[in-house]
Amino acid sequence: MKVIGITGGVGSGKSRVLEILEREYGAQVIQADLVARELMEPGGAGYEKLVALYGDRILATDKTIDRPRMAALMFHDDEMLQTVNGIIHPLVWASIRRQIEGSDSELVVVEAALPDENHRDIYTELWYVYTSEENRMARLLEGRGYSREKTRSVMDSQLPEEEFRRMADAVVDNNGSLEDTGRQIALLLK
């Protein structure tokens, strides 16, 4: 089994790269963001811990976690960011490891915006999806309706580009068309 990690900053195109790997190469896809989301639903292992710490400040009226509100708090408060990461990330990595162990797929792809040196052993290879900040900003404003301010605060909460490059085994440049990105992926998988 080959396990490829896909990392990169917010809006760099990780999900698009995942789609190509799933559609054209039959990869099984695991997304850390989605794993975290499930853990934070009522009944999930992370929900009680976060609610015990932050209470109504992060809850919607139906008692689910109010994600836009939590983003507005967390991406502007480094202490909260570190605390949430400390609660959620160990649970996310444990879940990802279990899913890989239980998989019989030849190719598994793990999308993680936040690569962690301590979990590098999960991947056979780690790819960094590189897109300039200007292009990411433009794509997120247009494609996802993010505000400039939200995008900036998430970017500032993530690793700097040099760190991503240092950890990665390969770089996929997604500044051009998706066809171009697809060609780079084909070469990397040769």
Ligand SMILES: CC(C)(COP(=O)(O)OP(=O)(O)OC[C@H]1O[C@@H](n2cnc3c(N)ncnc32)[C@H](O)[C@@H]1O)[C@@H](O)C(=O)NCCC(=O)NCCS
């Ligand atoms: C704050 C939350 C509720 C905001 O949810 P929302 O639906 O608005 O955004 P979404 O989850 O799509 O994330 C938006 C962008 O921020 C990035 N991001 C999310 N969490 C983090 C974090 N802890 N540090 C840096 N970037 C992050 C995502 O990769 C994505 O690029 C959510 O991001 C969250 O619960 N984060 C903490 C859990 C976490 O670290 N998840 C990331 C993968 S493990």
Ligand SMILES: Nc1ncnc2c1ncn2[C@@H]1O[C@H](COP(=O)(O)OP(=O)(O)OP(=O)(O)O)[C@@H](O)[C@H]1O
């Ligand atoms: N090569 C490309 N050309 C044009 N638009 C693109 C390209 N790649 C991605 N996009 C668009 O940019 C936006 C961000 O891409 P995507 O959702 O794949 O990023 P991501 O890295 O998965 O984001 P996140 O970190 O939030 O999970 C989307 O609207 C997507 O359609």
